[in-house]
Amino acid sequence: MVESVVIIGSGPAGLSAAIYTAREGFSPLLIGGAVSGGQLMLTTAVENMPGFPDGVQGPELIELMRKQAERFGTRFVNEDVTGVEFSSKPLVVRTESNEYQARSVIIATGANAKVLGIPSESKLFGHGVSTCATCDGPFFKNRDVVVVGGGDTAMEDSLFLTRFCRSVTIVHRRDAFKASKAMQDKVMSNPKIKVIWNSEVSEIIGDESVSGVRIKDSSGRVTEMQAGGVFVAIGHAPNTKFLAGSMRLDSEGYIITHDEVLTDKEGVYVAGDNADRYYRQAGTASASGIKAALRVREYLQGMQKGHSEE
Template sequence: MAETTQKHYDVIIIGSGPAGYTAGVYTSRAKLSVLIISGTLPGGQLMTTSEVENYPGFPSGIFGPELMMNMRQQAERFGAVIVDDEVTQVDFKQTPFKITTHSETYDSDAVIICTGASPRKLGIPAEQQFGGRGVSYCATCDGPFFKGEDIVVVGGGDTAVEEATFLTKFGKSVKIVHRRDTLRASAIMQEKAKENPKIEFMWNNVVTDIKGDKKVATVLLKNLKTGKETTVKAGGLFVAIGHEPNTSIFQGQVELDDKGYMVLKENTRTSVEGVFAAGDVHDHRYRQAVTAAGFGCMAAIDVERWLSEKRHSNNKKK
């Protein structure tokens, strides 16, 4: 963690991960003074994943934490200051903007919000134990690791059905476990899944436990109507019950949609002039490391142009 006595910055980036670190690389290379406040999990969701095979430039794959450390060092190389602290409060009602952490208050002319989103968890103890060892929250990221396996997908919405369909390309079989007896997914998605010979539905069921030695081997289910318990063989468990954007501290400060995601007005601009957003905090469609990095780049370019225009007009007024 960097120590900084500086309290004012051209831009403060809230959150790390691919979006935050990429924004840090671009803004600091543009000769802006940059502070990145990393948040509770420096590096974001990739810090809890094992191998990343789909990030361009790494033909043999790279471990998530290693990729994030590389990005962090790259941002620091160009002069970004990174503090491992958590933002507890923001004030976007006045300029410069005020950002308060557990230990300090900083201010800045611009802000990029890169706090991401967290996958909703099942909430059972074994889930954490098998994280990265058979339990996954992203089929696009991890599907190819489960070739020839029996796979369980939990959820009943579009994401769950889409992920289950995608996983049939790799898995031997895919069971969709849903706590109700009907899906929330769109009709066309349901139709495709029901026609797929590899997909089986486990209605009115919830996952109560996960068993295995070094990785997931079986999943325990309980039928909510009959109380019957079933053990199903599974080499992988994909949890697809939605994501929660990490935006609670921004309520009342910037416009959020009904699910709590940042609303972008133009490019990466939020409802507040000078406040920008990048990555999973607004993107509930793609949710990939590479798209988050892309949004980080876009937000940085938008910030640099916005600051440049603002300063140019201020100089003209003098």
């Protein structure tokens, strides 16, 4: 059997693509990963999703999207995709136990924030440790927070956090930032931001929520600092390893697209954080899932027309 559309990924991008393609009658097969639901499964309150004036819990939002996709006939498989073959038709998507053939594929596999891997980081994730300032910043009103990183994201996060937090301390392991000069200037001239150079956060302190950090400098000296939050801003890793050799990826593994959701492979579309190093929000991922679905519609209708004219 050749599927009309296979969607890889069960976060907001994949589920939004499923809602649209299912409602249009394409009966999508969604291969959602061994651990399904994506990044929103890791969070509690989502307060910035339009349509939820009182906020919504991340897992609940995913459950609602999933129900909506199911209602129109999406079929779900909870497996990881391990490989693809996009150079011939039909397109092929492989998991450990199956091989699926498809006319079109939407890749919506997201990206995971890189973490420090230090004591208490995972225990306190969501309890003062965050990887998303845009998502969580407003929860940290009047707190002293630490930002770890030295690139543009760390600068943007720090500047954004000054709108809510009492102070922001950037801890950076080198003696200079990688971020653009313009961003650095804004950071360095902001009176709420302080920088600790040549140092690493070696431990996060706190029982139920973050109360401080231990900071190790390049000479090995460890000091303790009180803090009400830690934002880890050291980059993201797109979930695209299984595409290596089959799709064009950039040096960090993001899928190279044009017009946001199109790729250089006919019938293959991309949605969400795996091609987005800038916005990384549930709403933007959802929007690109919808765009990919509308492109799939156009593509499949073009195929049908081609057949009927033959």
